[in-house]
Amino acid sequence: MKAHNKWLTAPLAAGLSAALLSGCGTEQGGGSGGSGDGIRVGMSDEILATDPAAGYDPGSWLLFNNVFQSLLAFPKGGLEPEPEAADECAFSAGSKVYTCTLRDGLTFSNGNKLTSEDVKYSFERAIKIADPNGPAPLLAGIDTIETPDEKTVVFRLKVPDATFPSKIASGAGSIVDHREYPADALRTDGKATGSGPYRLDSLSDTEATFSANSSYHGNAERKSDAITLKLYKGDRSALAKALADDQVDVAYRGLSADDISALETSESTDDRGIEVIQGSSAEVQHLVFNMKDPVVGKLGVRQAIAHLVDREALVEDVYKSTATPLYSIVPAGINGHNTAFYDAPDAAKAKKALRAAGVTDKVKLTLWSTPSRYGPATDQELKAIAGQLNASGLFEADVESVAFEQYEKDIAAGKYGVYVKGWVPDYPDADNFTAPFFGEGNVLGNHYENTEITGGLLPKTAAAADRAGTADEYGKLQDIVAEELPVLPLWQGKQYAVSRTGVTGLEWTLDASTVFRFWELRKS
Secondary structure (H helix, E strand, O other), X not given: OOOOOOOOOOOOXXXXXXXXXXXXXXXXXXXXXXXXXXXXXEEOOOOOOXXXXXXXXXXXXXXXXHHOOOOEEOOOOOOOOXXXXXXXXXXXXXXXXXXXXXOOOOEOOOOOEOOXXXXXXHHHHHHXXXXXXXXXXXXXXXXXXXXXXXXXXXXXXXXXXXXXHHHHOOHHHOOOOOOXXXXXXXXXXXXXXXXXXXXXXXXXXXXXXXXXXXXXXXXOOEOOOEEEEEEOOOOHHHHHHHHHOOOOOEEEOEOOHHHHHHHHHOOXXXXXXXXXXXXXXXXXXXXXXXXXXXXXXXXXXXXXXXXXXXXXXXXXXXXXXXXXXXXXXOOOOOOOOOOOOOOOOOXXXXXHHHHHOXXXXXXEEEEEEOHHHHOOHHHHHHHHHHHHHHHOOOEEEEEEEOOHHHHHHHHHOOOOOEEXXXXXXXXXOHHHHOHHHHXXXXXXXXXXXXXXXXHHHHHHHHXXXXXXXXXXXXXXXXXXXXXXXXXXXXXXXXXXXEEEOOEEOHHHOOOOOOOOOHHHOEEO
């Protein structure tokens, strides 16, 4: 599995200005639950792709989840995928053959019929193009795809994989019209033709507009027929001003911890027609150790760091309690979560670990950060960690901050000993928090290998159809990682959106599936 663009862009994603802080669908087209006024949503992310074979970033997947259908989808508040474009799906031959039957009456927004040919074409196309910024790694387990008739699709997998339904319920499973998308190249006209609840009407650098797809047949019940997505491309102050000036109804992704905290505690928030909505999230952040580094390559040094990091202080002081301490590779709310990494700060234990490793001098250490990807609080967070290490008298730590492109190049070149990584899950299953980090070709770039994990635990858990029954194996995996410490979990994020009074349904767009459901929004 390769590194990709679904790394967490920030724990929260927009900033509010000082001015603001002071002053089941039907078979007849997914039924609009009322026309509703158009809703203006602002976000700091960009939409980097309109072609599902290329996009693997939060902004692009937001578009995919609303414009395209997948065979399955995650229901609001649920972690188990349910049929969407499919009428039913089932495994056979263990977890190695997956067969789906399409629901009746599927058509694309252009009026073309959607059949099994389009499903097969969509998956094989994404795999063949293998765009470096695309979702092909999630589909790498597919061996062959058969279409015995226009309503049946049979996936034959290379190895048993019970997580396959979750993978294809994500943006990676978007179904395209084979007549409009070239088989071996990306579509380049900036348009999107899908069968989802909405049509993409226009897209520019600053705005995307969506309208109801009257041809839609699926489970979504639209509460609003028109959505305008304002794109602020990382400009937090511009998004904040837009909300303050009533230019957007909802600010999504990027809200700073200070601003969220101020809004939640302000007595005048309701008077100003502003509401803060909090949802669950499976976004996580880890401190990563390069196992070949001459300093943190020593287990005793890593153990000392683990004994000294105070997560409670980090989430309270840096993130104003808009995140929660994480003592697990698998976050809370996901089957397999445990507290294998729990360790109250203890300088005596840290000193003992260093001395056992033969380290008697202060450990000189640089923590590497990239706020351009993970948000401006990342530098503050790592400086806080460096301060915690230095306060023990055992470390002499500092922080260096670089732009993301250089950051990724330097990690690949092995130049960093300690660095930060965040993760936005592709699907809410423990597999997506373990296989990418500890499997073959892991995305962390830290040279960690453990044959018990790669040769036993990961294949065994992936093949288990009973996902709830994998908790013990995932617990064992996390116990191994907690002992060997190639990474140190730091925090688990919370999702927030800020809306103006009159917008409802946001609570159904902020869950662990990370699907922002346009169709749940209503404006009165």
